Amino acid sequence: MKKSPNLSTTRGSQALGAAAIVLGMSWAGTASATECETMEPDDIMSQSFTDHWEAYDNLACLEESLIARGDRRAIFTSGYTLTTLRMAEAIDAGFFQDTVWMTSYQIQFANYYREAFYNYEIGNTGAVPNVWMTAFDAAATGETLMVQDILLGMTAHITRDLPYALEDVDINPRWAKHQDHTLVNDVLGDVADEMMFAMSEIYGANFVQIDAALGPLDELILAVGFAAAREGAWLNAKSLDNSRWWNRWLTVSWIENTASATADLTLLAIGPALHDAVAHLEGTNPGSTFCQHFSCSN
Helix, strand or coil: HHHHHHCCCHHHHHHHHHHHHHHHHHCCCCCCCCCHCCCCCCHCCCCCCCCCCCCCCHHHHHHHHHHHCCCCHHHHHHHHHHHHHHHHHHHHCCCCCHHHHHHHHHHHHHHHHHEEEEEHHCCCCCHHHHHHHHHHHHHHCCCCCCHHHHHHHHHHHHHHHHHHHHHHCCCCHHHHHHHHHHHHHHHHHHHHHCCCCCCCCHHHHHHHHHHHHHHCCCHHHHHHHHHHHHHHHHHHHHHHHHCCCCCHHHHHHHHHHHHHHHHHHHHHHCCHHHHHHHHHHHHCCCCCHHHHHCCCCC
């Protein structure tokens, strides 16, 4: 396994600090508003990304805006912002064989999230994929666990969006590009523990307790889940690339239905008793500090 670069940049540290400050400010009302906090989410996401650092900067701004509004879509956005940062660093550090292709890959992938979010935000729900409707609607109810918010976003973005993004940027020659696609797993594997820490910094200290209790298990599960989902996305991108106008619908239907079914299972698989227990563990139970700012079910 190729080791991804250890680049904990000032830019990344400032982003995490800004998000934490926004959350603290929103709860305590003691700090002045940041520019991103005062921006409307649809304004932040209205223009297509044309650069991998532009994608990161806008996602970081969106994260602050959503946190300030108590919008639970911030939870997935926080994790995605961090992985986007580490991917941008890896690209610039020459971690991948084809830097130009990986830059296009990163930009196109981020634009799928941007488009789904923007269309949902402006009420153009007909342009929002079903799995993203499920994820965004679930976040709005306040009934989900934080881990469900993350998994719903991952399902929509990796299982549904990634095959189309890969097709858009051309997966040929496949052997060489599949190598770079697979190297992304190393970056994501390295960021898994950092993501748990970031979530605890932004959303509450209970994540640290869960992380400590599980040891390396949670990072392993996250890394394996990333890798399996991303390999499935590659196989679906190959099917899209191989398809013709008369049979493309079969692959498209498979992608859309698989993503939607996985999202539905994510919501249905946790019963009330387990839901309450996990909510107490992660600090998203009614009456918690988290629920004083974000909507939570009673």
